[in-house]
Amino acid sequence: MSPVALHTLFEALAYAVGLRTFLWTRRKLAPQAFAHDDHVAWVGVGAIVGAALGAKLAFWIDDPLAAFRDFPDLWHLLEGKSIVGALLGGLAGVELAKKIAGVRNSTGDAFVLPLTVGMCIGRVGCFLAGLNDHTYGNPTALPWGVDFGDGVPRHPTQLYEIAFLLAQYALIHARRVALAEPGDRFRAFMLGYLAFRLLVECIKPLPYAYLHALSGLQLLCLAGLLYYHRDLPRILRALFARRGAWEPR
Incomplete structure (x- = not known):
């Protein structure tokens, strides 16, 4: 199967599994959404x-x-x-x-798990598509560098993203009681992912430089983080502060 066909297959699978996960999440994890x-x-x-x-x-x-x-x-x-x-x-x-x-x-909490699952599946397709997908990282000498077809070991940024998404969901799910305000789980997801992409874009090819340094995606990530800036302190406390009197038991 060609890399393009593999990418299309995993993209379709991501949508299908994401939809089924949403229907389950709506009933089990976010019934009030x-x-x-x-x-x-x-x-x-x-x-x-x-x-x-x-x-x-x-x-x-x-x-x-x-x-x-x-x-x-x-x-x-x-x-x-x-x-x-x-x-x-x-x-x-x-x-x-x-x-x-x-x-x-607030309906966002119902989308956290479906987005995580769908994006992970989709990134598998991006990884298998190789150079055609333009989601790979810069050349690297690290032992886990991957040759996507041009003989150059590169950062497998697709796999970095999968690992991040899974770790992020594990944290959000573990701290779901502390993320008590409706929509906070989704806000935590968005803040985490946008921050991750802002950083990981630094080790990916820069297609077009804005302000002599930033990609367009990094500017969009900054815009998204700015949108959620008022929620950031509360989300960080809920995710990382030790359990205390402020947290529901």
């Missing part, structure tokens, strides 16, 4: 449309020279995508859909 079934439809549409638009916009921002190389060829313009953009676009889409539908509940 949705007050009515029609709210699920509104939030789902907002998430899908927002994620699709955000994923494309992030690619255009991250690598504008490649994205607009054959402009106005729309097929080429629609080729790339980014998980960072999908997450931020999905967040914006959900918030807009909730305002339209009058949904007042």
Whole structure:
């Protein structure tokens, strides 16, 4: 099977397993996230449309020279995508859909496990796709460097991301009681992932430099972290502070 076909297979698997995980999570881990079934439809549409638009916009921002190389060829313009953009676009889409539908509940906690599972599966496909996927890291002399097909050992940043996502979910799940405010588990997920991507992009090829140093994805990560900056102290306390009188027992 070709690398492109492998990537497509794992991407489809990520969506399918992520959806099934969401249906389970909604019942078992975040039963208060949705007050009515029609709210699920509104939030789902907002998430899908927002994620699709955000994923494309992030690619255009991250690598504008490649994205607009054959402009106005729309097929080429629609080729790339980014998980960072999908997450931020999905967040914006959900918030807009909730305002339209009058949904007042925080719904994010129902997405933490499905996103973790889906993104891990998707990154396996990215790893198997090799150089074609452009998600690999810079050359490295470390013993776990991976040759993706050009004879150069590189940081397997896809595997770093899988390891981070699994460790992050284990921490969030272990501290779920301390993350008592509705939506805090999702805020912890977003803060952690955006911070991780901000750092890991430093060991990946820089397609286009902003401010002579930052990639477009790093700028988007900074924007997302700024959006959640008021929640950051509370989330850090909940995740890392020792259990005390402030924490529910």
